[in-house]
Amino acid sequence: MPKGISGRETKTTCVEYWVTKGYSRENAEDALREHQRKNVSKVKKASEENQKSKITLNQTFGKWVVKTLDFKSGEQLGLIGKQSTWFVQVTCVCGFEKHVAIRSLVSGRSNGCKTCVKARGESHSKWNGYKDLSGRYYGQVKEHAKRAKRTFNISKKFMYDLFEKQNRCCALSGIALTWGDASLDRIDSTVGYEKHNVQWVHKKLNQMKSDTPINEFLDWCVKVSNFQQSV
Ligand SMILES: [Zn+2]
Numbered sequence: 001m002p003k004g005i006s007g008r009e010t011k012t013t014c015v016e017y018w019v020t021k022g023y024s025r026e027n028a029e030d031a032l033r034e035h036q037r038k039n040v041s042k043v044k045k046a047s048e049e050n051q052k053s054k055i056t057l058n059q060t061f062g063k064w065v066v067k068t069l070d071f072k073s074g075e076q077l078g079l080i081g082k083q084s085t086w087f088v089q090v091t092c093v094c095g096f097e098k099h100v101a102i103r104s105l106v107s108g109r110s111n112g113c114k115t116c117v118k119a120r121g122e123s124h125s126k127w128n129g130y131k132d133l134s135g136r137y138y139g140q141v142k143e144h145a146k147r148a149k150r151t152f153n154i155s156k157k158f159m160y161d162l163f164e165k166q167n168r169c170c171a172l173s174g175i176a177l178t179w180g181d182a183s184l185d186r187i188d189s190t191v192g193y194e195k196h197n198v199q200w201v202h203k204k205l206n207q208m209k210s211d212t213p214i215n216e217f218l219d220w221c222v223k224v225s226n227f228q229q230s231v
Contacts, residue, residue, distance in 0.1 A: 050100045051086045062111025064090035114186050130156035151192030171199035187214055
């Protein structure tokens with residue numbers, strides 16, 4: 001062993017070592033470079049395997065779900081400056097698909113598509129329900145009224161209290177309602193959302209009633225019911 005070379009690390013990274021292996025000084029430099037290149041790709045390969053091993057099928061990272069183990073390097077995705085970063089395809093709860101860097105998922109830096117992450121923040125700061133009436137439903141009714149240029153003078157509390165006052169039952173059919181099938185009906189459809197003009201009905205009935213004046217609608221109901229019972 002040439003003088004000054006000791007230990008495994010120094011050995012192979014020193015030109016002298018390659019000279020002792022029978023290379024000429026010029027070839028020894030090439031051999032060293034080749035050795036270093038192989039070593040780098042070995043390290044890269046190891047880190048790639050290590051990254052991939054952190055991901056399993058159906059794993060969730062916030063709103064992201066790993067539905068397929070589709071790994072791609074930044075190089076394969078054509079990302080300049082991120083060639084050696086590893087990405088995996090994930091699907092957001094809204095269905096949006098994207099290749100996200102594994103380290104962003106593992107660190108929690110990425111936890112859903114931009115739209116969903118933003119929407120969640122907004123809903124948290126802006127919307128609140130009243131007891132078990134969702135702020136979302138209230139917002140929908142309000143938005144609907146606004147678009148149809150109808151007056152809207154009811155609060156979440158009023159809507160909730162009215163539901164309780166009706167014993168959580170449909171004002172037209174008397175059947176039990178859940179928030180999922182309850183719909184706020186305007187009794188006189190020429191008037192907006194005013195306290196004296198609203199009632200909770202089953203959404204199916206509200207669809208059928210549509211803009212029909214309540215007396216006319218009930219009249220039709222009686223006609224249908226009477227005729228069906230007589231045949
Ligand atoms: Zn999303």
